[in-house]
């Protein structure tokens with residue numbers, strides 16, 4: 178478990194170095210520890226090492242460990258662990274998603290947002306949301322197309338979704354061996370974010386740009402990421418058996 182603590186320090190140092198190369202303030206970049214397939218004990222080890230922001234992919238998996246993590250989430254604001262859903266959200270899972278998570282970073286349809294809004298209203302909760310963009314236009318991947326009317330429709334409907342706060346964009350770019358090859362996708366997402374932000378739409382904030390994973394987070398930081406989602410480089414390889 179000291180390995181997790183060492184890994185977090187090493188990742189933080191690499192984020193800081195990448196930020197300095199672009200004269201960015203390292204404190205403007207959040208590190209999210211992606212704990213899918215990892216145990217509550219491993220999450221706790223990360224928490225004990227100072228980690229507060231976590232990402233989980235699957236609602237069902239998170240349901241299985243949420244009780245064991247309750248004490249980490251109940252502290253005062255700065256001390257409390259926060260868990261974001263980063264995996265694809267289906268419209269029939271919006272109620273547990275609203276119940277279990279502090280934020281949804283992977284919303285990709287108006288229908289899902291409407292249902293999430295209704296679930297949040299019932300729970301008397303406000304849910305911060307990122308819109309997931311399929312920036313490489315990959316067929317099998319979740320996320321909104323970058324260049325179509327569906328995204329625009331969501332942005333225009335935002336004021337009506339009173340329990341949802343759209344805060345920015347998220348992407349998982351096409352996998353490339355060479356992390357530098359992901360740069361074009363990160364740039365594209367940032368340009369899309371800037372374009373939306375310049376419209377100053379009611380109820381839409383575009384402060385957040387969630388991009389970068391274990392193998393390419395430094396490139397993402399260089400391209401203005403505000404949140405890198407790191408799993409393997411913190412917790413080690415995942416075992417899916």
Ligand SMILES: *Cc1c(COP(=O)(O)O)cnc(C)c1O
Nearest residue numbers: 211234263390391406407408409
């Ligand atoms: C698994 C996952 C990550 C973390 O991936 P690593 O390569 O292990 O860092 C980040 N974002 C999403 C959406 C994921 O599903």
